[in-house]
Amino acid sequence: MHDTIPVAEIMVEDVVTVPPDATATEAATLLRDESVSSVVVVQDDEPIGIVTEGDFVTQLCERVDFGHLEMREIMSRPLTTIEPTASIVDAVALLRSADIEHLPVVSSTKENTAVAETDGGTVTAETEGSNATGELRGIVTTIELSYYVPQLVHRATESRDQPPRRQVRTDTQYERDDWEFEYRGEDESTVSVGDVARFSKPISEDDVEAFAAVTGDTNRVHLDAAYAAETRFGERIVHGVLANGIISAALARLPGLTIYLSQESSFRAPLPIGTRATAVCEIVEDLGRAKYRIETVVLDGDGTTVLEGDAVVLIDELPPVADHERGAATTGSSD
Template identity: 65%
Template structure:
């Protein structure tokens, strides 16, 4: 689970650096020769700024005599950093919050070692030990590269025709859409159900995934989780359940998911699916999350679906009388 993976496990440790009195031309040469997209500016092994390829494409493209301009005059500062012991989920949240693609990693000076101290974040306090970019994070959180953060649409609650074969009393479904018959950007579908021991055991039997982490309490107690947890793919299945209840016949084309935290057996899990892009020809991109009882996000990602028209209601009537 991503919250158990520290930044130090995936960061690039061979950081390309320069002193503040180096020139912008020096920075450009370092990027070219090392095939990197940034140069971290350091003083006494501590990051004080950063210059990226984006700077050359924007603010530096019309500057003359780059060999005569010191990096200190153009670098981005104060530099945003993160502690080496912070989780990669913290890193994703930090990059999203500030809209950046490069995050220098420092050896944390705060007592918790999580890089969350304000001084470290804002002033680059701590020795530089690595760098993390959206490239490294995309291997673990692939949807990060096109995350848009949801839409501003607030559609009313709708009753939609759901062609599910059956429902249970402890399942809930809620749909907010532009109307009840079509899918539109801004529509949100929510499906919730408790995940029981029986669910986990049945899933293990059906799929063959009998990993003791999910089924053996004594075994799981000795792992990093301390107790049995729900299969990640089982939690992911709640997203499929929500999408199955969209207006129309939903057909999966792709899905990317990142497992951020463990889901405890016995929790009521809630999948939320928000339509964020109309890709044309009845195809849509949907941002997906699953939350636990405590409203913590345990899974997030996105899916691309094709929404066909439903078979006529007469087909359902014939099936009911067969």
């Protein structure tokens, strides 16, 4: 799971650094020649600040003769850092809270460094007036993190009031009594940003065994209780892709004909067999031409997040026969 992966495993160790008296021109040349997006300002072998591509653009717009300025005049500080033992989930949380995209990895040893304990490790931030934070070990950015937790690097969307609950026609072949679907949207015939779909169903041993037979994924951690008991999970678990399929089930019930274009998923926790899985899908962006970006989450029966991700879908109009059936159901008539 991602909360067990330390930052040290994914960080870039070859950090591009400059001294405080380096000029903006010298630092910008390093950015270009080394193909990096930031330089860390180092004094006495310890990081004291950072300058990113965005900083260069901002400073260039605001200052005259910018190229001769020294790094100490334009660097961002206090420096926000993270320790190598912290998890990548901690790193994402820190990047979000500080609204930054570059996070130096530092083994903190200084008394004037603020320290905050988290579940995955220690997050540190240089205090005002401090010139040292510890030994620079590497750097992690949203780019590295996106390989592991792509959806977590998206900025949180603004909170919205929930639209009214609607009962909408579902374009599915059949439903079952132990399946639950809820859709909240302004219009029962179209989708729009802010709409939320929830689909829930129990995942049984039969489901897991059938999935293994159909796909050929007969990993014993899903099928053999004695074998699974000796793994880190301690029990049989649901296939990750099967859990992901609950998202597909929710999206299939959006108004219109939903066509999957892409899905990015990050697995956060195992899903035990026999639990009820719930997919929550919120439309967060209208991409134009009937395409939408959707934030997706799957929860287990206790409300624990099993996986998170982003999907992009195309919403086509219903085929004529389905559209006719919907009209007939709405008016209560039949052919």
